[in-house]
Amino acid sequence: MGLWEDLFGKQKQNIIKNKETAVNKSLDKNLEIIREMLVDCSDVVYREITIGCDDKFKAALIYVDGLVDKHLINDFVVENLMIYSRITPPSTKTIKKELSTIIKDKNLAVMEMKEVENIEAAVFDVLSADTILILDNYEKIISIGSKGWAGRSISQPETEAVIRGPKEGFVETLRFNTALIRRRIRDTRLKFKPYKIGRRSKTDVCIAYIEDIVNKDVLKEVKRRLETIDIDAIIDSGYVEQLIEDNWKSFFPQIKSTERPDVISAELYEGKVAIIVDNSPFVLVVPTTFNSMMQSAEDYYERWGIATFIRMLRYLGVLLSLYAPALYIAITAFHPEMLPIKLSMSIAANRAGVPFPSVLEAIIMELALEILREAGVRLPGPIGATIGIVGGLVVGQAAVEAGIVGPIMVIVVAVTAISSFAIPSYNLAIGFRLLRFLLILASAVLGLYGVMLGTLIILTNLCSLKSFGVPYLSPFTSYVKQSSDLKDTFVKAPFIGLGVRNTVSDKNQRKRMNDIRDEDFNEEEGS
Amino acid sequence: MQNNNDTISINQLIFILMLTMVGTGILTLPRNLAEVVPYDQWIILLAGGLLALSIALIHGSIVKLSPNKQYFQTLCDALTKPIAYVVGFAYIIYLTVFIALITRTFGEVIKAFLLAKTPIEVINVSILAVSVYLARRGIEVLARMMEFIFPIIILFSIFIFGLSFLESDFLNLLPVFKIEFNDIIKGLPVTLTSFVGFEMILFFGGYLDKPQNAMKSYRAIIAVLCFYLLVVIATFSQFGPIQMKYLVWPTIDLFYTIRLPGLFIENVQVIVMGLWILAIFSTIAPMHLAAVTMAESLTKSKDQAYLAAPFLPIIYFISIVPENISENYEMISKYTNYFSSIMIFVIPLIILVSLVIQKKLRRKVQINA
Structure with missing residues (x-):
């Protein structure tokens, strides 16, 4: 960018300047300005009213239809202004000047209220679902908090379901x-x-x-x-x-x-x-960190043994989803001597009728899998599940019988797909899905050596990443310095062992739990 | 929080040193030892380890005496600027040639065991390309990478060496304590070759967050010494000294002898090859980065990333100079005997002496003032 500026000068900054128009004394003038700003905005509702028994004070309410809580505006703002102001003291005759104060302090029965001094700010409030009240002969605009749009109610998060644990998820508001x-x-x-x-x-x-x-x-x-x-x-x-x-x-x-x-x-x-x-x-x-992406909420709600086991399975899932097809290609095409002879023979026999090299076989199947997955996401619920079954079972079986792919390849692809679903973080799994193709290509060219080189490249990339100053692979790349962080990685220590926060947190606030229980809750006193 | 760029801890440096050393020695150390003496190889190894240890202490004290300074800066301080340029350039040549020879060995092994039909050029260039990718990213990434790789290499190799002991015959190690003093002296250069790599502390010492801890790097030598003892005992107890002389890569042949019934993988040599690639990569990459940092200081450039790639063709062309594997090994042994010993022993010693004298003088001036 520096060079660019040297050569061509500073680029024109395309920032909209914040204009500020002071609120006018006259209500009509204010309304005119606002109407002009919001011209052709059919969702904005204007309501001009008069306050007091002798219709002396004019006022206007503006809000965006659909965004505000109409019940609140009708019952506690409009009703108060139009009806109660006429029948309850003080009468309009006694209060000539402090009408705004009285309205604010005594009349409007709403919780959120503030005053703004320029029209732009008031319009912005309108657009962000507040209601503004403009009074005649008053240089400020009252902005009433009336946010109340129809939103999705709190429901179970679909992407991160747990068996045990709270079932509420974030919403759009x-x-x-x-x-x-x-x-x-x-x-x-x-x-x-x-x-x-x-x-x-x-x-x-x-x-x-x-x-x-x-x-x-x-x-x-x-x-x-x-x-x-x-x-x-x-x-x-x-x-x-x-x-x-x-x-x-x-x-x-x-x-x-x-x-x-x-x-x-x-x-x-x-x-x-x-x-x-x-x-x-x-x-x-x-x-x-990579580690925190491999954790699921449930790990902490269940006992440590099963949590550790499941976490190790997840890491195994990462390895399988990344390496399974690449290793299959490396073994069948380059190093069949790696496997026990019988297995090697059976793979060769299965592949005897397949016309394609194993790399093409793998790419066909992996692409088919990715398309099926994408199709399953797009289709509505029940049909999506059907696609999975039709695609997975029927097409796979037919492909094997037609001799396009070998049965072991189908197994490999299925294992890859299932393993990638075992990764708790969806966006991490996407990364591995893409890198799988890199490894497939590497292994097609250089066999096992290519797989190792691909691994080294991926590892270098992972090691070079930082998230806001924290190395992505920590604590695996700094286990000497941060050995205490290892308690919550692929091993989850028993709950009482998690008494210290991670080294990311502030140094002075590391301790979070004191173990003050007795050795054994069941031990009887005095025995 | 490790926000600060380009600093490493002493532990990370120790990981780098250990892995750099392991890659150079592991394949040929047993055969080289067998060529020197038929028995008591472990005594030579111990002696060589002690020698390496003392040199490592020299290196450590250099880093300690000129804290937070790039090696070239230290050279300038100790030897004056014109000489520093010559010596710095010599270091670059030394590292480049060393990487090339190791790459060649690596290529030959991969060709022999994994990819018989692939031309060695492809193998060499591809591993160097990955090394460039890492060298572009600088010391911190290297340090993290080495710390990550280390347990993998250690766990698997202890597992595999453990398996190899199932069929070994410890009588092959006898007799003991028959070695003559002359043989020990004769064996020292051979063993020292296997420890080449600990001079990395000179190049990376400037990045240490606490340079006063630099002396702790001796731990790396001790750890590698233990590892080599394991290798030597495992291989000699399996093959005996006479057979050993005729094996090109005794360590890999050792793994060929492992046969386990019921193992999913027919022979563990696949795992071994994976480890071998990791081990050699972790030797090439630090040396590559060291050469790049040296070149960075020499050319006074601000960004080292662009200096990494130009090394690739140079290293590659040197790596295909030897006609065959035996010539390659001959070159390595000659090279390490003469050039290495100058670069990692003589020059650091001169620097250390010069630095110590300078420090004394400065103190005297201070006292007088």
């Missing part, structure tokens, strides 16, 4: 999401810092952290990166993720996203930072 987190962290030190990102969309983005546990460097870095975002609109947290991640060239996700409030609050207690984006049920967590 930011406020519900912060509430879900607050319910789990009743601590004054839990902070929600608001941002507005997107020049046009002005999306609410909120970073959550626990003040004294959070890693200060990470927090500073998150704030810095959020402030550098300059984009017209943020549609989903995926936008934010890709705009603030460390390395966009890599196949691996460097920011974890989850739908589960229990996961987010556990991560906050570990000293991480959560980024909540309005209109997205996926909340981001930084810094993220």
